[in-house]
Amino acid sequence: MSNLFWLTDEQMAKLSPFFPKSHGKPRVDDQRVLSGIIFINRNGLRWRDAPEAYGPHKTLYSRWKRWSEKGIFARMMAGLAAEHGEQKTVMIDATYLKAHRTATSMAAKRGRGRLIGRTKGGMNTKLHAICDSQGRPIDLFVTAGQVSDYIGARALLDGLSNVKWLLGDRGYDADWFREALQDKGIRACIPGRKKRKTPVKYDKRRYKRRNRIENMFGRLKDWRRVATRYDRCPKVFLSAIALAATVIFWL
Missing domain, CATH: 3.30.420.10 (Ribonuclease H-like superfamily/Ribonuclease H)
Incomplete structure (x- = not known):
């Protein structure tokens, strides 16, 4: 699919300081998983409808749910916005x-x-x-x-x-x-x-x-x-808003 969204290496360099540390087994490719999460949120798709290019949809959902509850996406926007000047x-x-x-x-x-x-x-x-x-x-x-x-x-x-x-x-x-x-x-x-x-x-x-x-x-x-x-969870919904704000305005 030519209309898939992919984060660039430069954009990943801006986001990587906010990633949690990986304990034990290394995480699946961050660039691919985050690009899939952004694609799902932007288009309002069900997680099971994620394109195969992004990998298993369960991996996308579990990463989204886990990082949302930890406030990772909100911290991304707050950290990048703090440099607004x-x-x-x-x-x-x-x-x-x-x-x-x-x-x-x-x-x-x-x-x-x-x-x-x-x-x-x-x-x-x-x-x-x-x-x-x-x-x-x-x-x-x-x-x-x-x-x-x-x-x-x-x-x-x-x-x-x-x-x-x-x-x-x-x-x-x-x-x-x-x-x-x-x-x-x-x-x-x-x-x-x-x-x-x-x-x-x-x-x-x-x-x-x-x-x-x-x-x-x-x-x-x-x-x-x-x-x-x-x-249902307001923290997860706020994460969707923060992720959209990060991609649209701060990357």
Whole structure:
């Protein structure tokens, strides 16, 4: 198949520092297995439908499951994103990711902690993200779909780098959030809610750049396993998002 995905040697050199050490028997070819994992996640295939060029599908699944539970893929993105070098502007926003019935099955009995909620759009998970001025994700956080944007903002606040500006929409217009940014020396470019008695001034020209984080979400959703959540475990689902972000933006 000519449309198979293969990691290059240069890309493997960037990822290899984050691989866990092999104990005992050497691992199967990392380049082949990781390329197969990426192909499956990008196209939303079942593991048993993996092309033969990637080897046994059980090897792909076991590596994916084991490394996801250990947080290897999340550390890959975090490690590569730590070298972003952004010193001026970051952006914050959130988007909904639809949850498939395989992820929501038996949610009433054992669904606590799955981070799947019900909104007008059905069962979904919300992805909160911070990206740099080029639209590359720096930090990610997932919650249930009905959770307020403030929860995600509070979780991502501690990880904000030393920058000058933060862009966000009206969903992040809260006095406590503005004060927290001010304490960090970050200026907020966030329009005020319409119910505010006193209008909030913001840099409208700078605010127009916020479309880059929307474009980032759109590119992440090109991966079918990100646009639709099939995994019950939120840690595994976050690994799929982190892997997509790593391949699209940081390799």
